[in-house]
Amino acid sequence: MTTRREARARAREQIVCRQAVELVTDYLEGALTADERVRFEAHLADCPHCTEYLREMRITISALGRVEPGALTSGARADLVALYRSWQAG
Amino acid sequence: MLDEADLVARLQAGDEQAFVTLVDLYHAPLLRLASTFVPSRAVAEEVVQDTWLGVVRGIHRFEGRSSLKTWLFRIVVNRARTTGVRERRETPTDRADEPAVPPERFNAGGGWSSPPTPWSDDAEDRIVARQTAAKVSRHLNLLPERQRQVVVMRDFEGLPAAEVCTILGITEANQRVLLHRGRSRLRNMLERELGKA
Helix, strand or coil: CCCHHHHHHHHHHCCCHHHHHHHHHHHHCCCCCHHHHHHHHHHHHHCHHHHHHHHHHHHHHHHHCCCCCCCCCHHHHHHHHHHHHHHHHC | CCCHHHHHHHHHCCCHHHHHHHHHHHHHHHHHHHCCCCCCHHHHHHHHHHHHHHHHHHHHHCCCCCCHHHHHHHHHHHHHHHHHHHCCCCCCCCCCCCCCCCHHHECCCCCECCCCCCECCCHHHHHHCHHHHHHHHHHHHCCCHHHHHHHHHHHHCCCCHHHHHHHHCCCHHHHHHHHHHHHHHHHHHHHHHHECC
16 A cells, blocks of 8 residues: 655655656766666656667767768878888988 | 787887887777877877887886786876866866756656657667767767866777776766766767657
8 A cells, every 4th residue: 555655755856857868878878876777767668768868878879979070181191101211210 | 810919019119110000009998098188180190109109218117917908098198187277178067967858758756758759779870870970979078178178088988987987087976976077977978869859
């Protein structure tokens, strides 16, 4: 049997969307406590918007990792090799 | 797979080809990182060139306690900071109370009033497509400096959190906060382009 006091305590512990979006990185970094993780995942299970939000954060992160830094031009490489030779000589 | 110990030994012996290998691997990432500290591409180029000189002069002191990549990144960050003090970038401020999502998108109860616009199934491919990749880089330039530095190291370069903390001299908790704000801002920017609406 659940008392009103217990129900209120549980409600207080429930995460709302505005809080959930602030926990996403800690969740992905494995930095939530076991208790926080359970509440975060319980919120996701009930909230399609926050589930979509988490998906978009994952896509953002994954896409960042696939942005190439750009290749070194042969001219820039040759300049550095020339510098290297002068440093070695000096 | 690159044998790092072998590469270091060759660098220490003054092997020019080993230097070229290192330059091919890391010049572009170093430039990208240096750019997050200084105001222009030209200054970033100077910082990286100065870094290569430091590497050539200092490789004898490299003991392999960190990865070569972390060692290089630490040198470039130190040089960029010294330069950055003189030539500061103009960037938005990193606010202590910065929310991941603008507060007006939630109702009084803290639930979404304007939920995230769903992204299409091929959203990631669209971001990675060349044009959008350039846009992501531009978005990245709009991040506050410290957020950008952490996002570049973690998400572009794939460095572990602990190494980023060492390089920037920040705590794990602080690193996560900056990462969170940076990633959240980027998602918000991408939502405007990728949301099906």
